Amino acid sequence: MIEETCETLVSVKDVTKVYDTGAVKAHALRGLTMDVGEGEFVAIVGPSGSGKTTFLNLVGALDVATDGKLNVLGKDLSAMSKRQRADMRLHSLGFVFQAYNLVPVLTAQENVEFVLELQGVGSERRKRASEILEQVGLGEFADRRPNELSGGQQQRVAVARAVASKPKLVLADEPTANLDGENAEILLKMMRGLNEQQGITFIFSTHDPRVVAHAHRVVTLVDGRVSKDEEKEPSTMAQNASPQEQA
Numbered sequence: 001m002i003e004e005t006c007e008t009l010v011s012v013k014d015v016t017k018v019y020d021t022g023a024v025k026a027h028a029l030r031g032l033t034m035d036v037g038e039g040e041f042v043a044i045v046g047p048s049g050s051g052k053t054t055f056l057n058l059v060g061a062l063d064v065a066t067d068g069k070l071n072v073l074g075k076d077l078s079a080m081s082k083r084q085r086a087d088m089r090l091h092s093l094g095f096v097f098q099a100y101n102l103v104p105v106l107t108a109q110e111n112v113e114f115v116l117e118l119q120g121v122g123s124e125r126r127k128r129a130s131e132i133l134e135q136v137g138l139g140e141f142a143d144r145r146p147n148e149l150s151g152g153q154q155q156r157v158a159v160a161r162a163v164a165s166k167p168k169l170v171l172a173d174e175p176t177a178n179l180d181g182e183n184a185e186i187l188l189k190m191m192r193g194l195n196e197q198q199g200i201t202f203i204f205s206t207h208d209p210r211v212v213a214h215a216h217r218v219v220t221l222v223d224g225r226v227s228k229d230e231e232k233e234p235s236t237m238a239q240n241a242s243p244q245e246q247a
């Protein structure tokens with residue numbers, strides 16, 4: 001269930017982002033302010049071009065703000081070097097992208113192990129990767145390569161990879177954009193399970209109302225600002241199947 005928020009993981013204050021491509025300047029964020037607490041499961045919605053991807057890229061230390069304050073996991077991002085930001089992405093954050101982004105020549109198991117290896121995890125890599133694949137219902141698919149998995153299964157591997165090192169925060173930019181309704185539901189329930197069972201905070205963007213239904217907080221962006229920020233009771237709370245049951 002929703003717990004009292006004990007710690008602010010993300011604090012965004014009056015952030016602006018201007019993309020300067022030479023001839024034109026694109027004002028992607030125009031004074032965006034919002035906080036996300038530990039344990040939240042937040043959907044970011046809003047029309048195309050409203051700044052969702054830009055927001056997630058800034059919080060994920062993939063890009064830098066033009067102005068304003070961004071504090072993520074207790075760190076002031078503007079005071080960090082490129083190297084420190086890369087370190088934070090590797091060791092403290094998990095990412096899920098729209099296009100799965102798995103390494104095509106590696107099996108599901110190896111895709112997860114590979115990231116654990118980059119993170120410096122030693123001999124327990126193999127066991128950890130197997131466990132997390134089991135948890136997302138893909139135990140029996142561990143030895144398959146991405147092209148031998150469905151889109152939904154590939155995205156579940158991507159989520160397994162994102163959470164394998166137990167990050168506090170996972171950022172997902174339209175994780176279900178390439179999935180059909182049924183697979184979108186499976187993926188979201190799985191993310192909710194990881195959120196509830198392991199306390200991992202998720203921030204994900206989406207255009208899909210069925211996906212929004214699983215969130216307990218929905219933040220709407222319009223023109224690079226927060227236009228609505230609603231807490232709600234997720235519609236699937238009652239069903240709330242664990243990821244193991246999702247295979």
Ligand SMILES: Nc1ncnc2c1ncn2[C@@H]1O[C@H](COP(=O)(O)OP(=O)(O)OP(=O)(O)O)[C@@H](O)[C@H]1O
Pocket residue numbers: 019020021026027028046047048049050051052053054055
């Ligand atoms: N790299 C870039 N260079 C120039 N302009 C950009 C760049 N990335 C985004 N923009 C502009 O910034 C604004 C916000 O874009 P962003 O991608 O954050 O929106 P979005 O809400 O994710 O949209 P969508 O729902 O279509 O994914 C848009 O006007 C977009 O054209």
Ligand SMILES: [Mg+2]
Pocket residue numbers: 052053054173
């Ligand atoms: Mg986007």
